[in-house]
Amino acid sequence: MTIVQTGADLLISALRSSTPMAFALCGEIMGERAGVVNIGIEGEMLVGAATAFAVTAVSGSPWVGLLAGAAAGAVLSVVHGVLCLVCRANQIASGVAVLALGAGCSSYFGTPYVGRQITSFAPFTLPGASPGVAAVLRAVSPTMVLGLAVPLALGVLLFMTRTGLRWRAVGEAPAAARLLGINVSAYRWTAILLCGVLAGLGGGALSVDYAKGWSEGMTTGRGLVAIGLVVMTRWNPLWTTPVAMIFGAAESLSLSIQSRGVGVSPYLLALFPYLTPLVILALHARFSRRQGTMPASLADILQLGA
């Protein structure tokens, strides 16, 4: 195996690990850009993962499953929307409610599917490709491609269109946006639903494509880690891929050390994907000079300076 090939293998496996996280990050960024924090994203991912897996198992099509997962995430996000925008509840509390509902429902309805087999996406092939290229193509899956494309699309939407400008205005200064005739609650509803769709897609990518199975609580905090990592993207979708790769690289590294039979407990290795973001967040906070990128209206929700 050449060095190039090993490097490509590592990169691809890190990318594969980071794909569900990338969707979640995009969702959280878009929500927070409109001034909505969503801790329930973990619950939305779980519901998306369970639904996508169950529908794939029943219908036989991973694409239908993925769509169903996105829809399930959106349905659960309606709860967050009603609590935050209609009832004006505290967003953190509402997020915890959504988290509990998502964890409970996914486990309740997902139990019959534990241990079921599914046919996932067919690998990409290219006739006449060299063995190296063919190997890379085989290792790449549709959700990985989607996970790379979605941040680009959202970056364009957010920074190069009028809609994106208004979207950011709603998160930055909702009162001023309202005076300019922007329908703040319509933008926030859209943001919450989009966050639900992306979280559901992330969950679906996890169960249908990455793990090819469903188990209770299988997201293991990916959504929650995403909320932490949003700070590092500076609320810019274009930074999603490299930031998600931090978690992805840590996870795939700990898995590959494990599979080589190194005599370290897998539970200690499992600390890695959580310790790494923590350390990097601390380093980032220590050395970053530009702290002013957070959408201003989030400050009240996160009780900064309180």
Add this chain to the structure above:
Amino acid sequence: MKALARKSWPVAAGLVTFVAVTALLFGRATPSVTGFFAMLWKGAFGDGYALSETLVKATPTLWCALAVAVPAQLGLVSIGAEGQMYAGAIAGAGAVFLFPHQPAWLLLPLMLAAAALSGGCWGSAAGWLKARFGINETVVSMLQNFIAINLLEYLIHGPWIAANSGNWPETAEFPQAAILPPIVAGLRTHVGIFGAVAAAAALWFVARHTRSGLGGIMEASAVQNRLESAFLQGYGISGYLVSWLAGHDFLLIVPMALVMGAILTSADTLQLNAALPASSAIIIQGVLFTCILGWTSFVRSRR
């Protein structure tokens, strides 16, 4: 009286919505909807055993809720109670395994002190990172939960696994001297509930810093008599919900924790009698929280 009525009707409306949604979701599991709620009631308060179980489940919930309420009163949002409990349980058990042959009067305080210290350090790590680097404490406390859980798993799968467990991940049973005495012989209710209620009362008098590490080791010592995999799972969320529903008020937290203990216990009954999966307990909690949060916030925002 009028003020009380004005404050409590949104809660009542939330409860009615909760009953309706729960009946819709789970009513089919039993022959009649009233039978379902009768089963819930009997499961939580029906006899001495049920009542004892309710108190057993209310105890760690109460500790966790206090661990949410204290930082909340300082304007900090912590979701790390579960991790703090695991950290406390690990340190407390460590003390027990280091000095297994000490008498109870020495071992119990030692165990509780180690647990409280560890839970406290674990909790204040989030506070320190916030103060030093300005990292959001909510995020850190959530990450810490996963770190604590994996540390526990490492210990009970590795260094601390019981010799006679046949590779089942659990530690050896605690020595008799390290087990909190039950209140009534034969039932699992233990003196930890007095500790938790006393802590709530003390906090009500002087709002001071508490940690939930104590709750974790008390559950391990009195209820499980050892450390097992994920034995505290869900108490963090329950504690958060309790603290929120009580408006982070130390005295209101006590009855709310009892209600939560009752829900958790009756969910066990549902599992046995109506063949509902264990996750129904989480759904029931989630629905309860959603309904009450929704109604109270709605009414407040329209006033």
